[in-house]
Amino acid sequence: MSSWDLGSLVYLGLLGSVLIVWMIVSNRQTLGRTLQQAMGWVLIFLAVIAVVGLWDDIRRTAMPGRAAVATEGRIEATRAPDGHFYLTLLVNDAPVNFMVDTGASAVVLSTKDARKAGIDITDLAYTGRANTANGMVRTAAVQLKRIGLGPVTDRNIRAWVHQGEMDQSLLGMSYLERWGRIEITGRTLVLER
Structure with a gap:
C-alpha cells in the first residue's frame, strides 16, 4: 500500500x-x-x-464470445475464466459462438448451431467419424457459404456437423490456418492477416 x-x-x-x-x-x-x-x-x-x-x-x-477486439486484419480475444478463448463468428449471417480449439483439425458445429446457420440437419449423411475425448462420434461434412470474424469474411469453408451432444461449436485449424499469424500471449489470443 x-x-x-x-x-x-x-x-x-x-x-x-x-x-x-x-x-x-x-x-x-x-x-x-x-x-x-x-x-x-x-x-x-x-x-x-x-x-x-x-x-x-x-x-x-x-458473454465470453464478445470479449474480442477487431481491427482491420487483426482480432484480439481475452481468455475466459475457464481457460479457453471464445469468439462469435457470423456463419451464413447467423451469430455462432465458438470455442477456439487448436487441437481440432476442422470447424465443428453442434447440431443446434448448424440449424441456427440455416443447415438442414435432417438431410445430412453422417458418414464421417471423429475421435474425441469422449470416444468416436459420427459427423457430416457441410460447406459453409460464409464465415465472418470482425472485418474478415471467408467463403466456402468446409466444416463438420457433430451428430452427438456437444455444448460448444469448435473453431479448429481448418479455419485458424487461414490467418497469417496466431499468437497466444498470456491472457490474449491474437489473429492477424
Whole structure:
C-alpha cells in the first residue's frame, strides 16, 4: 500500500466517522430507525463496489464470445475464466459462438448451431467419424457459404456437423490456418492477416 493510498484511507475513515457521529447526534430520538436505514445504504454501497470490482469477470463469464477486439486484419480475444478463448463468428449471417480449439483439425458445429446457420440437419449423411475425448462420434461434412470474424469474411469453408451432444461449436485449424499469424500471449489470443 503506497503512502497515497494510506492517506486516502485515513481521510475516508475520518470523513466516515464524522458523518456517523453527526447522524447519531442529529437523530437521537429515532436512532433505531436511522441505524436500519444507514445499514441499508451501507449494503447498497458494498454491492455497488462488488459489482464494479467484478465487472470484467462478470462480462467475460456472461458473454465470453464478445470479449474480442477487431481491427482491420487483426482480432484480439481475452481468455475466459475457464481457460479457453471464445469468439462469435457470423456463419451464413447467423451469430455462432465458438470455442477456439487448436487441437481440432476442422470447424465443428453442434447440431443446434448448424440449424441456427440455416443447415438442414435432417438431410445430412453422417458418414464421417471423429475421435474425441469422449470416444468416436459420427459427423457430416457441410460447406459453409460464409464465415465472418470482425472485418474478415471467408467463403466456402468446409466444416463438420457433430451428430452427438456437444455444448460448444469448435473453431479448429481448418479455419485458424487461414490467418497469417496466431499468437497466444498470456491472457490474449491474437489473429492477424
